[in-house]
Amino acid sequence: MYINGEWIEAQGQKSLEVINPATGEVLGTVPKGGKVEAESAIQAAHDAFSGWASLTAASRAAYLKKAYDLMVDHQDEIAQIMTLEQGKPLAEAKGEVMYAASFMEWYAEEAKRIYGEMIPASKENKRIMVLRQPVGVTAAITPWNFPAAMVTRKLAPALAAGCTVILKPASQTPLTAVKIFELLEMAGLPKGVVNLVTGSAGEVGNTLMEDPRVRKITFTGSTEVGKVLIKQSADTVKRVSMELGGHAPLIVFDDADIEQAVEGAAASKLRNCGQVCIASNRFYVQEGILEAFVEKLKLRLRDYKIGNGMEEGVLIGPMIDRRGFEKVESHIRDAVEKGAQIAAGGQGYHRADHEDAGFFFEPTVLTGVKEHMAVMSEETFGPLIPIVAFKTEEEVLQAANDTPYGLAAYLFTQSLSRAFRVSEKLEYGIIGVNDGLPATAQAPFGGFKESGIGREGGHYGIDAFLETKYISIGI
Numbered sequence: 001m002y003i004n005g006e007w008i009e010a011q012g013q014k015s016l017e018v019i020n021p022a023t024g025e026v027l028g029t030v031p032k033g034g035k036v037e038a039e040s041a042i043q044a045a046h047d048a049f050s051g052w053a054s055l056t057a058a059s060r061a062a063y064l065k066k067a068y069d070l071m072v073d074h075q076d077e078i079a080q081i082m083t084l085e086q087g088k089p090l091a092e093a094k095g096e097v098m099y100a101a102s103f104m105e106w107y108a109e110e111a112k113r114i115y116g117e118m119i120p121a122s123k124e125n126k127r128i129m130v131l132r133q134p135v136g137v138t139a140a141i142t143p144w145n146f147p148a149a150m151v152t153r154k155l156a157p158a159l160a161a162g163c164t165v166i167l168k169p170a171s172q173t174p175l176t177a178v179k180i181f182e183l184l185e186m187a188g189l190p191k192g193v194v195n196l197v198t199g200s201a202g203e204v205g206n207t208l209m210e211d212p213r214v215r216k217i218t219f220t221g222s223t224e225v226g227k228v229l230i231k232q233s234a235d236t237v238k239r240v241s242m243e244l245g246g247h248a249p250l251i252v253f254d255d256a257d258i259e260q261a262v263e264g265a266a267a268s269k270l271r272n273c274g275q276v277c278i279a280s281n282r283f284y285v286q287e288g289i290l291e292a293f294v295e296k297l298k299l300r301l302r303d304y305k306i307g308n309g310m311e312e313g314v315l316i317g318p319m320i321d322r323r324g325f326e327k328v329e330s331h332i333r334d335a336v337e338k339g340a341q342i343a344a345g346g347q348g349y350h351r352a353d354h355e356d357a358g359f360f361f362e363p364t365v366l367t368g369v370k371e372h373m374a375v376m377s378e379e380t381f382g383p384l385i386p387i388v389a390f391k392t393e394e395e396v397l398q399a400a401n402d403t404p405y406g407l408a409a410y411l412f413t414q415s416l417s418r419a420f421r422v423s424e425k426l427e428y429g430i431i432g433v434n435d436g437l438p439a440t441a442q443a444p445f446g447g448f449k450e451s452g453i454g455r456e457g458g459h460y461g462i463d464a465f466l467e468t469k470y471i472s473i474g475i
């Protein structure tokens with residue numbers, strides 16, 4: 001753990017093992033921190049806040065730019081650690097590292113554009129000035145599926161705004177976070193500005209949530225845990241940013257470019273073995289194009305080599321654990337029992353001598369899927385493509401919006417008016433029009449409804465870490 005500029009062990013030397021999900025091999029350990037360590041991190045972040053917030057924006061930007069350069073220089077090393085602890089194929093891990101680094105660069109630039117405002121007053125002898133100031137000590141809790149990008153997407157705007165941070169990374173993937181913190185240390189950030197606490201999610205989480213010095217919680221993870229954190233935030237009225245679960249519809253209209261639709265469907269679903277909150281989860285295909293789409297998709301899926309992400313050419317790595325694997329199995333079983341057909345794949349494998357690692361699943365296509373099947377109301381988080389046929393635009397919009405989630409949605413059409421019409425009616429925070437991979441540092445990322453609160457990325461992403469102060473001046 002990295003607290004107040006020091007690398008420390010947990011009290012009593014307690015530790016957690018980090019496991020390679022492809023092989024079950026123990027990669028190393030991280031300290032199992034709890035209340036004591038979370039409290040010292042809060043104290044450190046609290047003590048460092050005023051100094052960090054008082055720096056010029058240009059100084060904070062320089063640290064972030066340095067962190068960006070270091071991440072680029074160490075991209076291969078970070079990617080290797082990521083593949084080993086998370087499982088995604090190495091080429092994909094490299095892509096994530098560069099995406100993660102891009103938040104450092106983007107917010108290094110944005111730090112310099114935190115502008116205030118002068119508002120015309122209603123009296124001659126008054127002036128109205130508006131300042132934007134950092135909210136204060138920020139707690140960031142991140143998931144295992146993007147071990148680098150979720151860290152920097154929170155840290156970079158928080159630091160740019162002038163906040164100090166305590167990060168609690170996912171217990172499955174803390175080593176990527178440790179590496180990023182080594183680089184932040186090399187970048188020379190003043191002590192206490194960034195703190196890393198690994199360990200017990202409940203204990204560290206509760207300590208961060210109870211403490212009034214923590215003014216902001218930014219979280220990416222399950223809707224279930226997000227709801228707990230929102231409730232906990234009420235006692236001290238913390239500012240909250242929540243990136244929670246999704247259940248993305250992907251709609252293919254008859255007038256779509258079929259190659260583009262197949263490519264978009266495969267990309268949005270199969271990256272990181274489907275373990276992505278914006279992954280397409282329900283596939284609505286219009287009747288006239290259904291058969292051709294399924295045939296082309298089946299062909300495309302043959303290219304997806306399954307295996308250990310460290311091996312050349314592998315495109316589908318392991319699932320993170322047994323629970324993730326069993327969810328895919330249960331969605332397939334439930335759908336087949338209720339009348340769906342397996343059009344491709346369907347098999348899972350357990351290839352390691354470890355009870356919670358070595359779980360692989362083939363990309364699987366289900367046809368004849370109906371709304372009452374579990375896969376149509378729950379996030380699968382695996383390489384499963386359930387296809388539903390539809391007739392009209394009205395019908396598909398109704399079905400697509402009929403969910404408590406609202407993170408991402410995708411549509412494929414060559415009609416400009418349909419693209420606008422449908423995009424505007426979809427109750428989702430991110431819409432990919434003929435695009436299966438919309439996420440990028442300069443665009444706002446976040447969900448409607450139970451998929452979250454607030455936006456990360458772009459100039460929107462820095463708002464989450466700023467308070468607005470109004471100064472009324474008599475002259």
Ligand code: ADP
Nearest residue numbers: 141142143169170171201202205220221222225
């Ligand atoms: P997933 O199902 O993707 O693992 P979770 O929401 O369980 O998502 O985990 C996301 C992050 O939240 C992880 O860092 C995890 O350790 C943390 N977490 C889990 N439970 C709690 C909790 N009660 N309080 C705070 N953080 C938690």
